[in-house]
Amino acid sequence: MSSHRQRLSPPEAKKVPFLMEIFGDKRLDNYHWLRDAGRDPDVQRYLELENKYAESIMSETNGYEFALFNELKARFKEDDISVPVRVGSHYYYQRRYLSKDYVQYCRRFIPNNEAPPSVYDIMPTGPDDPPEEVIIDEEVIKYKNSLENYRITAFKVSPNNKLVAFRENCGTVCVIDSETGAPAEKPIQGCLEFEWAGDEAFLYTRRNAIAEPQVWFHKLGEEQSKDTCLYRTREDLFDLTLEASESKKFLFVKSKTKVTGFVYYFDVSRPETLWFLPPWHLGIDMFVSHRGNQFFIRRSDGGFHSDVLTCPVDNTFETTVLIPHRERVRVEEVRLFADHIAVYELEEGLPKITTYCLPPVGEPLKTLQGGRTVDIFKSELCISRIHGIRDSQFSSSILRICFYTMRMPFSAYDYDMNTGISVLKKKETILGGFDESNYVTESKRAYASDGEEIPISIVYRKNRVKLDGSDPLLLFGYGSYGLGPSSYSNSIASRLTILDRGIIFAIAHVRGGDEKGKQWHENGKLLNKRNTFTDFIACADYLIKSNYCSEDNLCIEGGSAGGMLIGAVLNMRPELFKVAVADVPSVDVLTTILFYPRKRDLEIATSVVTLKISSRSLMLRSD
Structure with missing residues (x-):
């Protein structure tokens, strides 16, 4: 020194x-x-x-930091593409260059595009196959318009595959001809989100000068000044989100706060107005989709966690529960197809996808029976991230599933819901001789002071650790906003630098997240927030007592709300940790909330919430 x-x-x-x-x-x-x-x-x-x-x-570590950065960078391919998604007669995908930090949006024509999709389909890339078409190049637009920073934040193909609409990071939505790239419409300014409403119109959200959220209808070929405002609320506490049904026949507008939300639906065949979707109850969060003459609804709240129900489009009060509430099971996502429904759930932190056959449109649907569990998952996926089950075609029987685990890189499978056959479509390439069989994942449980079991996810490299208490260990935690590992865990490629040096990596799935359902979140917030901290300490104690590490080689990390967790446990048990990383931590919480509150934060501190529906005003108690 x-x-x-x-x-x-x-x-x-x-x-x-x-x-x-x-x-x-x-x-x-x-x-x-x-x-x-x-x-x-x-x-x-x-x-x-x-x-x-x-x-x-x-300063003495500068050279080492540079070497580590280059080592990490060398694991990634210079040129790579996303998993191609079939839309109509083309495959669409993104091409990325590691050195450029910009994206190209591309597509390739499918010669035999009238054949039904199959899990064995492969995008043709040979010299005699249709060439790659670059629809949008972020880098070209950036330099052409002398922009300091440019990003495309949304890219959506029209239902007839003839137009592409994309949103720029400045809030402008542009519409171009998918064949020529020529502008097909004047840019629409000030957009937050948008969705196609048929082939010749789209809905978009924006906020006015005083931040009130609004939904607007735009018809192609008309000036933006002639757009129709379909919905506005004078409560700037609300956020608006748009979702298109898989059938493309309905759009859904969710008006949501931290404590409740409404859903409105828009019939593409009758583009005059939004329709309110009852029934509604305070505190319920809903996701809605459509098939035939029915809406399918996934809902959740602190009472029944989550369930799935259906109702006729013309009588939304006549609901039928398809999947009832089960303790500590959270329905994460529902995907509809012409003949199937896929349900993605978390049960005690373990991900599970089940597919069901649906009766022909028009026939009664009272329950879901004979479900088939997707078998490509293993128990280690309790510590993984499933990106979603959305990139699939409504008319097909093929379900696209993308995921990674703590030892497996990003992988995409196509799953045939009729046969149960799954085919790997893409696996992230990690350079440098990576072999996932060299790494071990474990799922353990620590006991909190009140007897609750706290899951711990662990990964390490074989033959690099002794498991006698002498190994260094990095313990990560977050536990806020109902966000679980799907929101903060990264691909193994970003962790190899520490794993290959004999450092064990672990995640403490503390209360405040969503690993065990809605109640897991509720039991780690507000007056129960202390549980987040004591759960993390219980996990650290367990790892030490189980000889994964010792107090002299235990490092902890968390960012933002996770940084608050790190600050709290350092004050509660400073002798337990050797190194602590608090990334942009929220650590002056009382002063921030009590003396510098944002208007949005006031809604969770008040006992009365005013919610406006059309011309009526309802007073709803939240206590």
Whole structure:
């Protein structure tokens, strides 16, 4: 260690007493002045000192950091494409270049496109096959328009496959001819989301000058000034999202807050208005889709977690429960087909996809029977991410499933719901001689102080660890907003650098996430938030007692709300951890919520919520 580093001392922040009082409770904060980072020159100077101190302390690792970065980068292919998705007569996909950081949106023609899709279909790429068509090149648009930053945030093909609409990161929606790339429409400004409503129109959401969310109908060929506003709410606490049914005959508008939501439906064949979809209850979240003369609804709340039901399009009050609520089972997603329904669930943190045959359109549907469980999953998927089951064609029997685990890279399968046959369509290529059989995944349980079982996901490399307590271990946690591992876990390619050096990686699935259903989230928020912290500590204690690591080699990590978790456990059990990484942590929670609340945060602190439906105003209690 250099003498320069030995003499270095961290800068000390001055203490400026600041008294805060609310509900008769007084609290003194000596560092409140540091919140004014944008204007106070003293704060700027202090941050500069902290940065210089950090740079000097880490200067000896600069070369090592550079080597690690190059090692990580070398594992990824320079040129790669996404999994091709069949839409009508073409395969659509994205081409990425590692060195360019921009995306090309491409397609290839399917010569025999009238044949029904099969799990054995392969996109033709030979020299005698139809050539690749580059529809949009982000890099070309960026330089052509002298833009500093350019991204396409949504790309949607019209139902007849003749037009492509895409949203730019500035909020502009452009429509082009899919054959020539020529503009087919003047750009529509200020869009947040959009969905095709047939071949000649689309719906889009936006916020007006005072942030009120709105839904607009645009017909191709008309000026944006002539667009029709189908829905607006004067409550800026609401967010609007758009979903197109798999049948493409209905669009669904979800108006949602943190505590409740409404769903409206739009009939593409009658584009005059939005229709409210009852029944509605406070606290229920719904996802809706369509087949034949029925809507299919996945709903969830704190009481019954989640279930699946159906109702006639012309009488939405006449509901039939197809999949009832089951304790600690969360229905994540439902995908409809002309003759099938696929249901993706999490049961005790384990993912499960079941497919069911549906009766012909028009025949009664009272229950789902004889389901077939997709068999490409193994128990290790309790620690994986399933990207979804959306990239499939409504008229086919082929279900597209994309996932990865803690030891398997991103993989895409096509699954035939009639035969149960699955075929691998793409697996992420990891360079450098990667072999997934060299890695071991385990699923363990720690017991919290109240007896609750907390899942722990573990991965390590064979023959690189001793499992005698001497191995270093990185424990990751989040546990907020009902987000589970599908929201924060990464492909194994990003972890090989530590795994190959004998470091064990683990995830603590603490309460506050969604691993065991809605109640798992509820039991880790608000007055139950302490459970998130004590669960994490219980996981750390278990790993130490089970000889995965010791207090001298346990590192912990979390970001944002997970950073708050790291800060809390450091204060509660500082002797338990050797290294802590708190990435953009939320650690001044009381001051932020009580004295600097955002308007959106007030809704969870109030006991009365005002919700407007059309011209009526309902007062609904949330306590």
